[in-house]
Amino acid sequence: MKKDHVSNAVIRRLPRYFRHLNDLHDAGVVRISSSALGKSLGATASQIRQDLSCFGEFGQQGYGYNVEALRDEIADIMGLNERHTAIVLGAGNLGRALIENFHFARSGFTLTAAFDVDPAIVGTTIGSVPVHHADTLEELLSRGPADVAVLTVPQRAAQVTADRVTKAGVRGIWNFTNIELTITEPGVIVEDVHFADSLLALSYMISDRDKGN
Amino acid sequence: MKKDHVSNAVIRRLPRYFRHLNDLHDAGVVRISSSALGKSLGATASQIRQDLSCFGEFGQQGYGYNVEALRDEIADIMGLNERHTAIVLGAGNLGRALIENFHFARSGFTLTAAFDVDPAIVGTTIGSVPVHHADTLEELLSRGPADVAVLTVPQRAAQVTADRVTKAGVRGIWNFTNIELTITEPGVIVEDVHFADSLLALSYMISDRDKGN
DNA sequence: TAGATTGTTAATCGATTAACAATC
DNA sequence: TAGATTGTTAATCGATTAACAATC
Numbered sequence: 086m087k088k089d090h091v092s093n094a095v096i097r098r099l100p101r102y103f104r105h106l107n108d109l110h111d112a113g114v115v116r117i118s119s120s121a122l123g124k125s126l127g128a129t130a131s132q133i134r135q136d137l138s139c140f141g142e143f144g145q146q147g148y149g150y151n152v153e154a155l156r157d158e159i160a161d162i163m164g165l166n167e168r169h170t171a172i173v174l175g176a177g178n179l180g181r182a183l184i185e186n187f188h189f190a191r192s193g194f195t196l197t198a199a200f201d202v203d204p205a206i207v208g209t210t211i212g213s214v215p216v217h218h219a220d221t222l223e224e225l226l227s228r229g230p231a232d233v234a235v236l237t238v239p240q241r242a243a244q245v246t247a248d249r250v251t252k253a254g255v256r257g258i259w260n261f262t263n264i265e266l267t268i269t270e271p272g273v274i275v276e277d278v279h280f281a282d283s284l285l286a287l288s289y290m291i292s293d294r295d296k297g298n
Numbered sequence: 299m300k301k302d303h304v305s306n307a308v309i310r311r312l313p314r315y316f317r318h319l320n321d322l323h324d325a326g327v328v329r330i331s332s333s334a335l336g337k338s339l340g341a342t343a344s345q346i347r348q349d350l351s352c353f354g355e356f357g358q359q360g361y362g363y364n365v366e367a368l369r370d371e372i373a374d375i376m377g378l379n380e381r382h383t384a385i386v387l388g389a390g391n392l393g394r395a396l397i398e399n400f401h402f403a404r405s406g407f408t409l410t411a412a413f414d415v416d417p418a419i420v421g422t423t424i425g426s427v428p429v430h431h432a433d434t435l436e437e438l439l440s441r442g443p444a445d446v447a448v449l450t451v452p453q454r455a456a457q458v459t460a461d462r463v464t465k466a467g468v469r470g471i472w473n474f475t476n477i478e479l480t481i482t483e484p485g486v487i488v489e490d491v492h493f494a495d496s497l498l499a500l501s502y503m504i505s506d507r508d509k510g511n
Numbered sequence: 512t513a514g515a516t517t518g519t520t521a522a523t524c525g526a527t528t529a530a531c532a533a534t535c
Numbered sequence: 536t537a538g539a540t541t542g543t544t545a546a547t548c549g550a551t552t553a554a555c556a557a558t559c
Contacts, residue, residue, distance in 0.1 A: 086543080094526070096502055100495035104476070118540060130540090131528050138542060146541040147535040163498045164505030178395035183493075186391050192497045232504055233497075257504040259497060263317070276500035280396075280491065282313035284405045284446075284472060285376050287489035289309055291445060291470040292377030299519075307550070331516060343516090344552050351518060359517040360559040 088139040095136045099163055101126065102133070106156035118149035165193035171259075172231045173199040174246050175238035176206055176216050179261060183235060184211045197231060219246075226253040233257040240264055247275075301352040308349050312376055314339065315346070319369035331362035378406035384472075385444045386412040387459050388451035389419055389429050392474060396448060397424045410444060432459075439466040446470040453477055460488075 105126055109117060120130035137143055137155075140162050144150045160166065171189060173180045176199045189196045199216045201207055207218045217225060234250045236243060236258055243262040250258070251270040258275045260266055266275050318339055322330060333343040350356055350368075353375050357363045373379065384402060386393045389412045402409045412429045414420055420431045430438060447463045449456060449471055456475040463471070464483040471488045473479055479488050 092526075096499055097495070099502065100492070100498040101478075103498070104478070104494075120540085129528060131530095132526090134540095134542065135527075142542065144541050145535060146533070147539045149540065162502065164501040165498070167501075167505055169501060169504070178391075178399050182391035182395040187493055189497075192494055193501055194497065233500060257500050259500055265314075265317070274500060274503045276496055276503070278491070278493065278496055279313070280400055281317075281405055282310070283489055283491055284402075284407065285313040285316070285378070286309055287446065287470050287472055287487060288377040288380075288382060288406060289312065289375065290487045290489070291382070292380055305550075333516085342552060344554095345550090347516095347518065348551075355518065357517050358559060359557070360515045362516065 086138065087141055091139045095139055098128075098136055099159055102136075103156060103159045103163065106152055106159065109152045110156055114152050116149050117152055119144070122150070160193075163193075167193065169194045169232040170197050170230075171195070171233040171235055172197055172226075172255075173214070173235045173237060174219070174222075174250065175236070175242070176201040176203075176211060177237065177239075180235070180237035181211055183237065184214050194233065197229065198225060222249060223253050226250075226255070230254050233259055235259045235261070236266075237261045299351060300354055304352045308352055311341075311349055312372055315349075316369060316372045316376065319365055319372065322365050323369055327365050329362050330365055332357070335363070373406075376406075380406065382407045382445040383410050383443075384408070384446040384448055385410055385439075385468075386427070386448045386450060387432070387435075387463065388449070388455070389414040389416075389424060390450065390452075393448070393450035394424055396450065397427050407446065410442065411438060435462060436466050439463075439468070443467050446472055448472045448474070449479075450474045 102122075105122070118130070119133045123130040123133050126133075134144075141158070143155050143158050171194045173184055173196065176184065180199060180201075184196065184199060196212075196214050199211060199214050200219045200222055201216055202219045206216050209216050230253075232255070234247075234255045234257070236247060236250075238246050240262055243260075243264040244266060247258055247260075247266045247268065251268060251273045256273060258266065258268075258273065260275050260277045261280075263279060263281050268275060315335075318335070331343070332346045336343040336346050339346075347357075353371070356368050356371050384407045386397055386409065389397070393412060393414075397409065397412060409427050412424060412427050413432045413435055414429055415432045419429050422429050443466075445468065447460075447468045447470070449460060449463075451459050453475055456473075456477040457479060460471055460473075460479045460481065464481060464486045469486060471479065471481075471486065473488055473490045474493075476492060476494055481488060
């Protein structure tokens with residue numbers, strides 16, 4: 086039974102299901118049961134069935150799930166077929182690395198442009214993505230809007246840039262700065278990729294906490 | 299009352315507390331109550347007090363918390379003062395971007411070396427970090443071990459490299475590849491930074507799910 | 512002292528797991 | 536048909552929130 090609200094925990098598991106089903110498909114697996122899928126993912130069969138039931142009924146009693154069909158369903162649920170577009174704000178090291186190496190298309194995104202202020206790179210092309218001057222952001226977005234802005238600007242420019250780009254109609258910000266963004270525009274989603282938080286969590290987990298006791 | 303097991307949810311919130319307390323400290327704030335802290339973080343006072351109580355008693359009735367002292371306590375809890383070391387495996391675009399831009403020291407880490415197979419960069423230095431040939435990984439780690447390996451190699455090299463480096467005594471892997479690593483060495487922690495998962499979650503959240511209904 | 516705020520215990524809420532009738 | 540496995544309802548578990556006595 087389709088749910089109208091899906092919890093964040095479920096949403097975060099979808100990409101993993103997708104990735105795993107892709108691997109299974111590539112390996113030639115045609116069908117899989119929730120318990121087999123659960124075993125290979127380190128989850129319970131119950132959880133997988135519950136998760137999927139948020140979106141519809143994709144299995145068949147006595148058979149399980151068709152790997153390819155389920156993968157395609159999950160892709161569709163995640164919006165992979167909606168031809169989302171993205172722009173990169175800040176074509177420094179990280180921005181450049183993402184443009185050159187991250188496969189946006191595999192997540193259903195088309196990278197249409199990058200923006201920077203450095204005269205040395207404005208006007209150039211990274212991969213096949215043109216780098217425009219940040220001053221032209223609003224103008225270019227008014228002509229061709231983008232769904233998501235990849236925020237890879239320096240910390241100090243993060244909030245201002247986020248303000249500009251949300252005002253210009255972007256619906257999501259993929260935030261690689263370590264800044265906690267404040268969004269005034271309603272309905273805009275911020276997805277944080279806080280490297281430092283991640284490394285600190287790892288630091289905690291490898292630390293010797295029992296020194297004293 | 300100190301807990302011996304701390305839930306993952308709590309651990310993931312610590313870096314955010316730390317960051318926020320740092321900002322407050324920089325802004326000259328000396329003391330703060332759990333309710334004020336909660337308000338500015340978008341959390342309940344209860345949650346903050348519960349979270350902190352996992353590690354000890356850092357507040358004072360009628361007063362609240364000393365911002366600097368609490369920040370330092372949290373830093374210590376996360377292992378920021380343990381002088382952890384890290385190496386980077388794979389000095390391509392992403393590895394290079396991390397070396398040049400990510401402030402490892404702010405998370406308590408010292409970057410001691412990078413490794414790659416590309417003869418064009420082996421022997422060079424990125425920032426102040428020397429790039430060694432991957433063949434010398436075991437030898438160099440046996441002389442000077444590292445706590446964490448930053449895994450920024452190509453997908454196909456991910457599992458083999460993880461195997462090598464865990465065998466060589468690394469205790470944590472900061473995994474930037476999109477591979478689900480299998481770790482045989484006991485006690486090794488993998489912290490995944492799955493860009494694609496993050497972007498897909500964002501894709502889901504900005505998608506029009508009500509098209510049909 | 513009076514007011515404020517802690518740490519902790521109890522209550523609630525939500526997410527995960529188990530159980531099972533339905534059915535391929 | 537018999538066995539397998541689903542989708543869903545119920546039970547359990549864990550995490551968040553509320554309440555409050557202790558006390559600075």
